[in-house]
Amino acid sequence: MTFIDDYLTEEAKKDSIPEKSPPEGKQWGYDLYPERRKPDTTPNVSGLLDKKGYENIQKIKCERNVYKxxxxxxxxxxxxxxLKSSGCPVDIRRHIxxxxxxxxxxxxxxxxLNQVVVCQNGAKKPAHVQGVLLHEMIHMFDYCRHDLxxxxxxxxxxxxxxxxxxxxCSFMSAWVQGDASLFNIKATHGDCVKSKALSSILATRNVSTEEAVDAIERVFPKCYRDLEPVGRRIRRNSDDMYKAYTEGFYYGYDSV
Known part of the structure; x- marks a missing residue:
């Protein structure tokens, strides 16, 4: 899921990511990420008993899961x-x-800001954080490699x-979403991808369902075939993640 804010001043935008700052415009991420629009506050002991204190505890747990x-x-x-091999190394203190x-x-x-946001109140388990990081790092990779x-x-x-x-979109996740069919697994996966992409677009863009569906259909064949940098679709409860990682050096990706 991607969003674009205009809360930064022009000078701040230049400082944050000078090479590819998006043009001026209204906020396109709605208000789904309120901390993007307010100054940071320093935790204090008295705040541990109020809502802000609970948020601080959530933040610490989230950061531990990210690090893990x-x-x-x-x-x-x-x-x-x-990302490192593509010229966009990730500093977890700066980019996540x-x-x-x-x-x-x-x-x-x-x-x-060229940042991945992990929602500390939504992604609370390591497996969920891993899914969020993978999804958003694919956006970061596309932004790094292409004129996106x-x-x-x-x-x-x-x-x-x-x-x-x-x-x-593993088969089980597609089944839960209602996109699955035991008789046509290939079509099932494609339908799941379209459904997930549609929900992400509608959540962060003020466009109609028809406009979003038309855009998805226009680019689907080419973009669905593009598996970089993972090289394969990850199946649930498989060793696909490990295979993808061990094969990374064949494509010039640095080991980290």
């Missing part, structure tokens, strides 16, 4: 290596942020298709 994924998850290590979000989302990618314009609906549809394809 980066150190132990083969698929996240692959993404870190692929745990924040309080709207309950409807678990994460996001902010191209203005998140205000272009076709570009957005393509990166959402890729993220759903590589990070989410």
């Amino acid at each position: 994924c980066i150190k132990q998850s083969p698929i996240i290590k692959l993404m870190m290596g692929a 942020s745990c924040e309080e979000c709207d309950p409807s989302v678990s994460g996001g990618f902010d191209p203005v 314009n998140f205000r272009n609906l076709d570009h957005l549809a393509c990166t959402e298709i890729r993220a759903a394809n590589l990070a989410h």
Whole structure:
């Protein structure tokens, strides 16, 4: 899921990511990420008993899960290596942020700050954090490698298709979503990817369902075939993540 904010001043935008700052415009991520729009506050002892204190505890747990994924998850290590090899190394203190979000989302990618957002109130378990990191790092990878314009609906549809394809749509997840069919597994996976991409677009863009579906259909064949940098679709309860990580060096991706 991606979003674009305009809360930064022009000078701050230049400082944050000078090489690819999106153009001026209204906020396109709605208010799903409220901490993107307010100054940071320093935790204090008295705050541990109020809502802010609870959020601080959530943030610490989230950051621990992020660190654990980066150190132990083969698929996240692959993404870190692929980003580094592509000229966009990830500094977890700079490029990954745990924040309080709207309950409807678990994460996001902010191209203005070039940051992955992990929603500390939504993604609470390591496996969920891993899924969020993988999804959003695919957006980060696409933004790094290509001239990606998140205000272009076709570009957005393509990166959402890729993220759903590589990070989410196992047969079981498709079954839960109601997109599964025992008789046509290939079509099942494609339908799941389209459904996930559609929900992500509608959550963060003020467009009609028809407009979003049309964009997805226009770019689907090409973007669905693009499996970089993972190289395969990850099946649940398989060793696909480990295979993808061990094969990464064949494609010039650094080991991390």
